[in-house]
């Protein structure tokens with residue numbers, strides 16, 4: 001019986017052939033926790049009697065969610081992480097290094113064919129390079145820190161075939177929002193998603209990460225982009241399903257028909273085509289997150305904002321996904337272009353995405369954001385509305401002070 005990607009990877013890590021629905025124990029290749037979850041995981045580890053983690057080279061801690069520390073309580077949690085990392089010999093990424101998921105791929109902690117756990121729901125991002133990675137609670141992570149193993153039920157898989165060329169101004173974010181709109185926030189609960197097709201083969205690593213990161217917005221345990229066409233700075237074996245693998249569902253999408261997509265308040269699956277949205281006045285625009293805070297995303301924004309100025313009533317804030325992304329954008333002039341246009345750069349990290357600090361919206365404000373969640377209060381104020389879209393969508397709205405179709409702006413149809 002042929003296997004899907006997740007069945008293949010789990011089988012390798014279970015040491016036996018497994019299929020969807022099987023319960024099994026697996027070896028893990030790498031573990032990750034951020035400043036939101038690591039303190040809980042460290043305490044759980046100690047409460048389980050843990051003294052040394054199973055292999056200190058197989059774990060990283062990342063200070064990214066509230067970084068630099070916005071208050072004394074969080075500063076103490078950061079210190080707890082530093083102490084634990086030091087005592088155990090674990091790699092710690094500190095203030096400004098970047099968002100945990102970005103660092104896991106950038107620094108090669110997650111690789112194709114591996115099985116990785118993270119105490120964060122967007123751990124599914126590494127499916128962009130064919131890693132089976134999934135979010136777990138802090139206690140499950142502590143168990144894996146102790147034993148190097150975890151248990152899981154092998155997920156069924158939904159296959160999404162995407163073929164054709166994306167229109168100009170339409171990006172991976174629009175594609176994945178389109179998919180989230182079709183499947184819904186619970187439509188893939190505990191399933192894996194596999195993306196295949198010519199559109200996917202042509203996507204950059206940045207775009208693949210955008211798509212994989214939003215798997216959890218459909219409830220999925222994992223989301224893979226077939227590694228065909230993927231280029232990484234090291235040699236790897238492709239992770240592809242067997243041709244006779246069994247799928248729960250198959251969805252076909254023609255990329256050439258996808259328009260700019262927007263998730264309107266208050267759920268990521270409230271997706272509409274921008275053509276059906278009014279020109280709503282906005283107050284704050286945010287580009288960042290593990291979904292859309294990479295170089296390609298900053299380039300998309302710079303293409304719209306070059307030699308222009310953000311609308312005077314809008315605050316445009318940008319948090320690059322990592323220090324490396326920031327440096328690359330600094331070196332190629334993108335930081336200058338965007339700063340001259342009126343953008344404010346924040347340290348690399350999560351900040352505004354999850355409402356911890358650095359850009360909490362005011363009452364009755366409208367925010368456009370390149371992030372992945374627009375739940376009520378997500379950015380720290382329940383009296384604000386969040387519209388999710390691509391970096392080009394965010395930049396276009398920041399420029400005009402209202403929701404604007406970036407495709408039209410790029411074609412020169414809208415004035416600034």
Ligand SMILES: CC(C)[C@H](C(=O)O)[C@@H](O)C(=O)O
Nearest residue numbers: 036037065119120121122354
């Ligand atoms: C705060 C953290 C536990 C959370 C997650 O698990 O996803 C955050 O990263 C998010 O995006 O909501």
Ligand code: SF4
Nearest residue numbers: 122289290350353354
């Ligand atoms: S950037 Fe946002 S979605 Fe990603 S890990 Fe940080 S808080 Fe979660």
